[in-house]
Amino acid sequence: MLFGGRKSEDDTVVEMLASAIRRDISFGVLRPDQKLKLADLRQSYGGSNHSMRETLRILTSEGVVEATNQRGFRVTSATEEDLRDILLVRLEVEKLGLKLSLKQGDVAWESRVVAALHAVRRADALVQERPDDVTALEWDEACRDLSMALMSASGSPRLTDMAAQFYGQSRRFRLALLREGRIDFAARATRRTQLQEAIIAREEARAVGILEDEIGADLGA
């Protein structure tokens, strides 16, 4: 294998390949609808036929790659319509998760949310002052962690998995917005403040409303 990631974090070759390709799809190095020829991929990322196919199967199950019988793999398309669909589902899933967490979450949950909000604050600041690929990924990761934290007291592992999956599918679009300078950081800061209040006060309607705004902002409209 040649490059793409550290063997220490990514246990197996397949995982290393998966995170490298996943990242390149996130950043648009591998473009939507692009055909993923096994030979080319092996050339770029290394790995055997076997490993690469397994890698693509994994990415297929994450929804960022699509497989067609006898016709190989391609990067999942990324149209305006796709974005709408992804965000529709993401919103519904995260809304439900948040509602369940609000009902069942204890102080530890609140703490996790507050911590995640803080991390997002820092990531927002960092990505504005030094915008490169590394900080962009860290920023996105912080946002993801917040979404996950909000659902973490839902008690539904499958709902949480789904949220993670659809967040992953929206990543490409989010990073594109960031790159194009179309993120409203002021609005994000406001929502964070309000979300923290709403959660600690357990005001479901208000918290859900903010979540709607937050995910709606990913539409970039």
Added chain:
Amino acid sequence: MLFGGRKSEDDTVVEMLASAIRRDISFGVLRPDQKLKLADLRQSYGGSNHSMRETLRILTSEGVVEATNQRGFRVTSATEEDLRDILLVRLEVEKLGLKLSLKQGDVAWESRVVAALHAVRRADALVQERPDDVTALEWDEACRDLSMALMSASGSPRLTDMAAQFYGQSRRFRLALLREGRIDFAARATRRTQLQEAIIAREEARAVGILEDEIGADLGA
């Protein structure tokens, strides 16, 4: 390859293996939490190392098999808690899909639903009069088609995919209920009649209520 399915329907070897193993998991031949050793599986179902791993990856993405790094695959566990979680998500997804379909569906959609309801009626009758594995699968398939038909005007491919996935995860439990004679066919018949009325009248609250009962029945409580 030895046996398990027809090459004509299942395009590739991997798909043939997948449907054979999927079916055996559905019927409990491969039991929850059972370790799936590649060598054993190849012995039983045929296929090469490569094909079998790819098959298991596919089943993993469907949620009926789980993979652990360096420790291979096992049949997804099937506890009471798993069932609750699956049905929670299934209900929410199908509810949303039904609501969207009710808003956007045209006459063609209504026709599909009516057709699917009819097919379920026939399947219910058949499985009661001649209960074997074949009719059981046909019955389950008819129920699945109805769920899919209800969502088919939602306009959200990802929501539909999710519904299909979670339906697949609940199949084992549904077939177990059927085997144990714990399906209330009279109640099902009533719900079908009411559902058809509610849908044609576009009464959302009533239709959603029936869906809740229908999926709730899968709890077997």
Added chain:
DNA sequence: ATTTTCTATAATGTCCAACATTTTGCAAAA
């Protein structure tokens, strides 16, 4: 009894080869 070490088993990864399908390029026909 607990911990450590060793070993058999199984998973993971690579290479190579054969075969099937799809796509492509080119020529012939309309």
Added chain:
DNA sequence: TTTTGCAAAATGTTGGACATTATAGAAAAT
């Protein structure tokens, strides 16, 4: 010029042999 059909090339799919690495359970040592 466009369309159609066919052959060649590219690509995907499957299989098998084998090397490497990790895990789990047995055996040994404390």
